[in-house]
Amino acid sequence: MSKSSVAAALAPQDYVVLGMVRLGARSGYEIKQMVELSIRFFWTISHVQIYPALRQLEERGLIEGRDEPRGKLARRVFEITAAGDHALASWVAEAGPMPFELRDLGMVKLFFADVASDADAGALLGAVRARSAERVAALQAIEPVAEAADTEGTHFPGLTLQLGIAFHQAMVDVCDRFAAEVTPAKGQRTP
Amino acid sequence: MSKSSVAAALAPQDYVVLGMVRLGARSGYEIKQMVELSIRFFWTISHVQIYPALRQLEERGLIEGRDEPRGKLARRVFEITAAGDHALASWVAEAGPMPFELRDLGMVKLFFADVASDADAGALLGAVRARSAERVAALQAIEPVAEAADTEGTHFPGLTLQLGIAFHQAMVDVCDRFAAEVTPAKGQRTP
DNA sequence: GGTAACATGTAAGCGGTTACATGATTAG
DNA sequence: CTAATCATGTAACCGCTTACATGTTACC
Numbered sequence: 001m002s003k004s005s006v007a008a009a010l011a012p013q014d015y016v017v018l019g020m021v022r023l024g025a026r027s028g029y030e031i032k033q034m035v036e037l038s039i040r041f042f043w044t045i046s047h048v049q050i051y052p053a054l055r056q057l058e059e060r061g062l063i064e065g066r067d068e069p070r071g072k073l074a075r076r077v078f079e080i081t082a083a084g085d086h087a088l089a090s091w092v093a094e095a096g097p098m099p100f101e102l103r104d105l106g107m108v109k110l111f112f113a114d115v116a117s118d119a120d121a122g123a124l125l126g127a128v129r130a131r132s133a134e135r136v137a138a139l140q141a142i143e144p145v146a147e148a149a150d151t152e153g154t155h156f157p158g159l160t161l162q163l164g165i166a167f168h169q170a171m172v173d174v175c176d177r178f179a180a181e182v183t184p185a186k187g188q189r190t191p
Numbered sequence: 192m193s194k195s196s197v198a199a200a201l202a203p204q205d206y207v208v209l210g211m212v213r214l215g216a217r218s219g220y221e222i223k224q225m226v227e228l229s230i231r232f233f234w235t236i237s238h239v240q241i242y243p244a245l246r247q248l249e250e251r252g253l254i255e256g257r258d259e260p261r262g263k264l265a266r267r268v269f270e271i272t273a274a275g276d277h278a279l280a281s282w283v284a285e286a287g288p289m290p291f292e293l294r295d296l297g298m299v300k301l302f303f304a305d306v307a308s309d310a311d312a313g314a315l316l317g318a319v320r321a322r323s324a325e326r327v328a329a330l331q332a333i334e335p336v337a338e339a340a341d342t343e344g345t346h347f348p349g350l351t352l353q354l355g356i357a358f359h360q361a362m363v364d365v366c367d368r369f370a371a372e373v374t375p376a377k378g379q380r381t382p
Numbered sequence: 383g384g385t386a387a388c389a390t391g392t393a394a395g396c397g398g399t400t401a402c403a404t405g406a407t408t409a410g
Numbered sequence: 411c412t413a414a415t416c417a418t419g420t421a422a423c424c425g426c427t428t429a430c431a432t433g434t435t436a437c438c
Binding site: 111 | 234235286289290292294297301303304305312314315319322326345353365
């Protein structure tokens with residue numbers, strides 16, 4: 001009832017925007033970029049959602065914006081306020097449900113892969129493995145950036161990076177083990 | 192253009208339903224249950240989508256249904272056809288994008304956790320760890336079922352189960368390592 | 383001079399969930 | 411006799427994405 005005009009708690013994407021401003025993203029455009037470079041593996045946001053979020057955050061005094069055009073190119077830049085810092089910290093600390101939603105067609109196909117031929121199932125397994133391996137590589141490529149941030153006092157982005165690397169590496173390992181079990185010789189199982 | 196009445200390729204959830212019928216789920220109700228017991232960690236479906244999917248699959252001849260009421264309780268049960276087997280196998284074998292979509296508020300909060308106090312950040316880390324630990328336990332509890340299926344010739348559900356376990360165990364491990372680094376003594380970092 | 387990147391928006395649509403609705407059967 | 415489970419549906423709604431829209435600045 002009534003998410004009309006009064007309270008209406010901030011949504012997750014509002015906090016994402018707030019957090020990115022805190023980490024130094026100035027314009028909506030930069031926020032979108034920073035999201036793509038950092039949390040895109042476990043959260044996405046489109047620019048369409050960012051601009052309304054910025055307006056709302058500013059209305060609430062959690063960020064402060066000023067127009068700073070590049071020549072004739074309209075541009076509004078933001079900084080987090082003390083109230084914003086506090087709101088973000090409260091949200092982070094706030095206990096409550098943290099939904100973990102995974103949607104993975106690859107795993108679904110694997111689940112049903114008994115219906116396919118050994119060759120097709122093997123190819124699918126290889127594809128799933130490759131996908132995770134690529135992601136591991138992509139994440140490892142970011143490690144220097146995270147380490148740089150770490151020395152400057154920002155430690156947790158590195159943790160989420162390690163989490164991403166670890167779980168995709170774990171998937172690669174399981175795929176390898178299974179492939180070894182299933183094709184010890186050449187498509188034969190249970191020797 | 193035109194997903195009117197002619198072709199309109201089957202959507203993932205249609206294949207999920209088809210696959211579950213193949214694995215022995217007979218009614219829509221049973222399909223929903225089996226989804227909850229098996230692939231819910233990487234795919235969800237609500238009963239609202241299942242019944243239209245069943246109708247569509249039957250129209251295409253991929254499953255065959257007959258009314259089999261329990262007394263006065265309406266109930267329609269299904270079996271997969273040879274054409275259905277083939278369609279499922281083709282889909283599984285079909286190369287193509289396999290989006291891996293993860294949405295995890297816990298990781299988002301962790302990413303921004305530098306804004307919080309050491310105590311709050313530690314609590315958050317513990318909560319994320321606990322969440323994955325619980326999931327590991329829940330998945331391990333299913334292992335006997337997967338092993339039973341394995342001996343009966345259904346091998347791949349066990350693989351996805353191992354993937355899930357490994358995935359969350361990896362997250363637990365990273366959380367533990369990070370917690371050890373950050374609190375060697377008592378909230379001090381970089382000794 | 384052209385292409386990529388910068389910068390911000392509106393509007394339509396879709397895939398999916400939630401709420402609502404109904405009723406029968408089984409187990410305690 | 412009451413609650414949980416079985417079994418299937420309709421309708422409203424909502425968050426999010428896609429497509430559309432526009433113009434600027436910087437680089438090659």
